[in-house]
Amino acid sequence: MSRPEEIQASYGRCLKNKDFIGRFYELLLARDERVARMFEHTNWTQQNRALRRGISIALTFAGGSNIVQRSMDEMADVHSRRGRAPVDPSWYVHWRESLLQAVRENDSRMNPELEQAWAEALKKTTDYFTERY
Numbered sequence: 001m002s003r004p005e006e007i008q009a010s011y012g013r014c015l016k017n018k019d020f021i022g023r024f025y026e027l028l029l030a031r032d033e034r035v036a037r038m039f040e041h042t043n044w045t046q047q048n049r050a051l052r053r054g055i056s057i058a059l060t061f062a063g064g065s066n067i068v069q070r071s072m073d074e075m076a077d078v079h080s081r082r083g084r085a086p087v088d089p090s091w092y093v094h095w096r097e098s099l100l101q102a103v104r105e106n107d108s109r110m111n112p113e114l115e116q117a118w119a120e121a122l123k124k125t126t127d128y129f130t131e132r133y
């Protein structure tokens, strides 16, 4: 079984590639043009930084720690019906698949167990956003 620290370590290896987050967004935007349209006016420098931190928060949350509860709630609010960037819950599969693909491409130590652990952690995050939609 992969522990939360192993996912964080995998994420650390991915971030060594400065294009990791950019690659994730490239994959995400290619999956659905409705998703791409949401980012038409986005400042990418800012957004890449926000997501890098967001993923770290999500992994900490998925690992069972509640020190990031407030940050998780803020991110969920941004993407809720009444938020600044509402995300239809059915789109989260694209987010998860794109991130998993970017991790596969960037972590040379990826293996089936670690991939499963990543998948579960990302699912916990998007399930939480969906609950608060």
Ligand code: HEM
Residues within 6 Å of the ligand: 035, 038, 039, 041, 042, 043, 047, 050, 051, 054, 055, 058, 075, 078, 079, 085, 087, 091, 092, 094, 095, 125, 126, 129
């Ligand atoms: C298909 C899924 C998603 C879509 C389409 C989406 C879309 C967006 C958009 C359009 C913005 C605003 C960008 C701008 O300022 O122009 C945003 C911000 C953000 N998203 Fe997402 N998002 C998705 C999933 C997620 C998930 C699962 C996370 C969790 C880590 C996340 C974390 C963030 C953060 C941290 C911000 C910045 C919030 C801020 O500026 O305060 N997003 N997202």
